[in-house]
Amino acid sequence: MKITKWLRATVIACATALTFGIGLGFVSQSASVDAAAVKYTTVSTSTMKKAPYHKKSTTGVIWNASHTKKVATLKGYPYTTWYATKKVVMKKTGGSNALYYQVQNGSGTVSGYVWHNYVTPGKSPFGLKYALGAVALDVNTNGVVWSKSANTPRPIASISKLMTLYLVRQKISNGGGTWNSKVDTSNAGLKKLGKDKDFGGFKFTKNSYTVRDLYLAALIESSNNSAIALGQWVAGGSTPAYNKKFISMMNAQAKTWGLDNSSFVSASGMEQNSLKPFGYSIGGANANMVSAADVAQIARHFINDYYDVLTDASVKSMSLDGQKLYNYNNMLPGRKYYQKSLNVDGLKTGYTVPAGYCFVGTGRKSGHDRIITVVLHDENEFTETRSLMNYVYDKNLA
Incomplete structure (x- = not known):
């Protein structure tokens, strides 16, 4: 799968002004963010029983632990089941708390953190992305x-x-x-x-x-x-x-x-x-x-x-x-x-x-x-x- 490269944006000022009342209080993850200007801190971490999730929509990103680098896009893994093992609360400076899951795909080749509203419980339905x-x-x-x-x-x-x-x-x-x-x-x-x-x-x-x-x-x-x-x-x-x-x-x-x-x-x-x-x-x-x-x-x-x-x-x-x-x-x-x-x-x-x-x-x-x-x-x-x-x-x- 192709992983979208991390791009430094020129729209930081506009992006910072965007907030969501439903939990993130961050800029939309589908937008490009300047990692040097945006700081995220981990508020709390708790283990959870291993549970399967799959993408809720084509929107969404798997982040690294510091929320500074995109590890993968959910769009690039349309039929992947992600297994969550931890709940992590993150906060952007000046923003509100947001719940993330620490996840990993079944083969263990991709892992990171995803905002909880970008995934839904259960194994992914099987499909082929590319074959016509x-x-x-x-x-x-x-x-x-x-x-x-x-x-x-x-x-x-x-x-x-x-x-x-x-x-x-x-x-x-x-x-x-x-x-x-x-x-x-x-x-x-x-x-x-x-x-x-x-x-x-x-x-x-x-x-x-x-x-x-x-x-x-x-x-x-x-x-x-x-x-x-x-x-x-x-x-x-x-x-x-x-x-x-x-x-x-x-x-x-x-x-x-x-x-x-x-x-x-x-x-x-x-x-x-x-x-x-x-x-x-x-x-x-x-x-x-x-x-x-x-x-x-x-x-x-x-x-x-x-x-x-x-x-x-x-x-x-x-x-x-x-x-x-x-x-x-x-x-x-x-x-x-x-x-x-x-x-x-x-x-x-x-x-x-x-x-x-x-x-x-x-x-x-x-x-x-x-x-x-x-x-x-x-x-x-x-x-x-x-x-x-x-x-x-x-x-x-x-």
């Missing part, structure tokens, strides 16, 4: 256990590759090829795409690769040119015409699964305006538009039908054709947002400017069912995914 669409799905029961605008189609960027790679596995399962089948990668547009500074990653240095090689490049590195080449292979050819045919197959599969909020125009998840310079725009809508709930269903089909996808999706990095494939899932072991108890072992990240940061996560906490979580257009996709997973398990929803 989100869902948590119990893989075993196929039940949605938490959602936020889950049926609204949104651009999903590279999460689209889950559908592409599922159809690759389906073709192999149906006898249409093997991991060792050769995929034509000689197309100049795909080679150019692999070298692009924004949309590249895995360069085609050969005119053909195995299905297995491109599958790993698309799943782990999120290679766009690999996904497109695989799509053409599934459709039976190696030209942009087969790319268009493959996208029809993506939409047909979505219809077979009853996904009413899914529409595909890209095998890789890149938008049409980005694909055009490489010869792979098919016209029509600019982006794949899929709801969070439908994304979760695609992921569930993939995991249930081809469980070993999780073995590959949990690879953090590997070398292929002299190039490094890097997995951007930062909830895997050893990564910044890893939490051992969640046992996250997949599944797919995505980002474009229209889609924002997207993430499909999956894991199984001991004693619980496996869950799939989806967050779309989320500024803090890993933080919020971890919060969602913990909420589901803490509430025994799966």
